[in-house]
Amino acid sequence: MSLIVQKYGGTSVADLERIRNVANRVAKTYDAGNDVVVVISAMAGVTDNLVDMAGQISDLPEKRELDVLLATGEQTTAALLAMTLNSMNYPARSLLGHQAEVRTDCDHGNARILDIGADRIQALVKRRNIVVIAGFQGCDPHGDITTLGRGGSDTSAVAVAAALGADSCEIYTDVDGIYTADPNVCPKAKKLNVISYDEMLNMASLGAKVLQIRSVGFAKKYNVPIHVRSSFNEEEGTMVVNEDAGMESLIVTSVTHEKNQARITLKKVPDQPGVAAKIFTPITQAGVIVDMIIQNTRAGGQTDLTFTVPTADYDRAMALEKKIAQEIGAEDVFGDKNIAKVSVIGVGMRNHSGVASIMFNTLAKENINISMISTSEIRISCVIEEKYTELAVRVLHTAFGLDAEE
Ligand code: ADP
Ligand code: ASP
Ligand code: MG
Secondary structure, eight states, rough: OEEEEEEEGGGGGGGGHHHHHHHHHHHHHHTTTTEEEEEOOTTTTHHHHHHHHHHHSSSSOOHHHHHHHHHHHHHHHHHHHHHHHTTTTOOEEETTTTTTTEOOOOOOTTOOEEEEHHHHHHHHHTTTTTTEETTEEOOOTSSSSEEOOOOTHHHHHHHHHHTOOOOOOEESSSSSSOOOOOTTTTTTTTOOOOEHHHHHHHHHHHTTTTTTTTHHHHHHHTTEEEEEEEESSOOOEEEEOOTTTOOOOOOOOOEEEEEEEEEEEEEEEEOTTTTHHHHHHHHHHHHHOOOOOEEEETTTTTEEEEEEEEEGHHHHHHHHHHHHHHHHTSSSEEEEEEEEEEEOGGGGGGGGOOOHHHHHHHHHTTTTOOOOOEEETTTTEEEEGGGGGGHHHHHHHTTTOOOOOO
């Protein structure tokens, strides 16, 4: 007998019919003699609607209250799934984050799980209950509800699996597994049977939202293998595991894209010590995460400085930079929200050169201009115009030999 953690995402619980489908899958696993703990997301679209409603009340809703609101999405589905299982004569119990003892820090909207006191879950499982936990939420040291950042139910599931020492952690979603590129953008993307934590960490950090990045970090730290698969069929999905020597090491394993980035440029900045600190300290103190940074040197002791921020933080960052530009005597500040980042990723890149030139030539052939570049030992990212995103992903996918056979 095994202890299995199953997480079902928003599209898998989008209506009562799909919740019934989930209940049947859970029941089947339970009937096979396994203990089952389910982690559930809100119905697809519900979290977006709640965020939108809060936005109609205030530009900056109180973060504590926003978390109380957002947590209701998962509260609803947890209760509905437990009820459905009960109506099928299975002993199911729903638990909210605080009832499941999911303890987090106080960072409302982006809280980190500190630990999970698994006592209550374990006691219920021992009596052969199916435990249904509301994902995406926890409780801080003040007893307040917190949420874990968008896509956070993945992290709830992996953390619960780690805390319980589960035999397996299955993430059920609306695609058959992890692909070489987003299958909804790149029709020739191939499903991967297995991928290493490190590659998945890179993919998640560069736009592949199939797993929240923190869930992968958690899985790596506690060595929890994750099985990503579809809730709509019985196909085997993709295993996310530790890198091992036997793993096929292609130079490039995936292409990712990210659209929710914006660019800000400060023109003719005085080229003096301390200026970069003046430009970046206020926005990082305001909680804005700066991603790529480029500095060009001009003649006459001046530079242009360009950087990217999440689109959601663009207006805030722009307002701050306009003030800073005046203080430091920069000539102008301008920005662009219509950009995207495309990246190629692969641990095999460590030992190969030439990946960058293939990437740049492939984009050039399609007349796609590259405005920023950043690299690490296992990835290269380019910022391009947003309207070329899909085209760029597809041509890069082909250029690196990743296309599925017809
Ligand atoms: P859930 O609601 O189940 O958590 P998400 O929408 O968060 O599902 O994640 C699944 C989506 O991730 C897919 O529908 C797909 O569009 C997207 N995705 C992006 N990159 C990839 C990839 N490389 N492989 C699979 N899916 C991907
Ligand atoms: N419901 C939350 C979201 O939409 C968490 C999740 O689905 O993982 O981001
Ligand atoms: Mg998700």
